[in-house]
Amino acid sequence: MKVLIVDDEFNARRIVRKYLLDFNAELSLVEASNIEEALTILNSETIDLMVLDIQLKNEVSFDLFKENTWDDIDVIFVTAYSNFAMEAFNVGALSYVLKPVDKSVFEKAFRKVEYSFLAKKQSKHSIKSGAGRIYVPLKNYYQLVNLSEVMFLKADGMYCGIVFSPTKCLLVSKPLKYIEEKISDNLNFVRIHRSFIVNTDKILRCSSDFKMITLSDSTVLPISAKYKEALADYIRNSIRKL
Numbered sequence: 001m002k003v004l005i006v007d008d009e010f011n012a013r014r015i016v017r018k019y020l021l022d023f024n025a026e027l028s029l030v031e032a033s034n035i036e037e038a039l040t041i042l043n044s045e046t047i048d049l050m051v052l053d054i055q056l057k058n059e060v061s062f063d064l065f066k067e068n069t070w071d072d073i074d075v076i077f078v079t080a081y082s083n084f085a086m087e088a089f090n091v092g093a094l095s096y097v098l099k100p101v102d103k104s105v106f107e108k109a110f111r112k113v114e115y116s117f118l119a120k121k122q123s124k125h126s127i128k129s130g131a132g133r134i135y136v137p138l139k140n141y142y143q144l145v146n147l148s149e150v151m152f153l154k155a156d157g158m159y160c161g162i163v164f165s166p167t168k169c170l171l172v173s174k175p176l177k178y179i180e181e182k183i184s185d186n187l188n189f190v191r192i193h194r195s196f197i198v199n200t201d202k203i204l205r206c207s208s209d210f211k212m213i214t215l216s217d218s219t220v221l222p223i224s225a226k227y228k229e230a231l232a233d234y235i236r237n238s239i240r241k242l
Contacts, residue, residue: 001024001114002029002048003027003028004031004032004050005017005051006031006053007031007033007053007056008053008057009053010033012078013031019106020051022103023107034059038061039068042064042068047070048074048117049074051076052064052076055081062091065091070092075091076110077097078106079096094109094112094116095109097109111229114230132147132186133147134183136179138170147189150162151163151164151165151198151202151216151217152197152219153179153198154176154195155175156171158174159173160172160179176195176197190231192223192231193223194224202217204218206235210228211223
């Protein structure tokens with residue numbers, strides 16, 4: 001997920017950046033201090049979320065929406081002004097967070113966006129099924145992998161394990177992040193932990209507190225707090241109750 005932070009105060013941007021990376025260390029963040037900088041980024045890069053202050057010196061960030069529509073971009077306003085909430089929601093904001101920013105309140109707003117982001121990806125699933133097979137580098141050759149047969153991926157230092165069953169695993173000579181990028185179009189694969197990405201087609205059940213999942217081969221994997229809320233919503237909306 002790529003996030004644009006728009007605020008004319010450096011310290012305010014720094015706080016938002018720190019909190020966002022605490023929520024999800026793998027976010028890609030870019031910053032702007034005014035409308036012109038924000039528009040340059042929006043017109044040249046694919047942005048998934050905007051975190052906007054309202055008052056930007058002599059500008060207001062609502063001006064971003066006057067002649068432009070950002071229907072595919074989620075919006076969170078983070079501002080010291082409480083009287084602009086209605087206007088914020090009128091331009092499509094998912095959340096409105098007041099300064100000084102309470103981290104727990106901001107996290108709830110961010111998790112809502114994570115769910116929205118996953119839901120958008122899921123809605124495209126019927127149109128774009130994504131990669132079904134990939135080649136992965138092993139020690140001396142490249143191996144073709146049918147992703148539908150994969151149970152989960154696990155980090156192993158600078159290597160990645162592609163697990164098909166308790167007795168079958170390929171050790172890829174690339175880190176987990178490398179494989180994650182190669183399968184980014186395959187919507188069946190969801191990260192549940194810093195060390196694990198799971199094939200949702202293989203999930204048999206999930207604990208009621210969303211701390212553990214059990215796969216169809218009885219493998220049990222942990223769900224980290226960072227991915228808990230987003231995965232909980234994903235499971236509720238994507239997987240039939242068993």
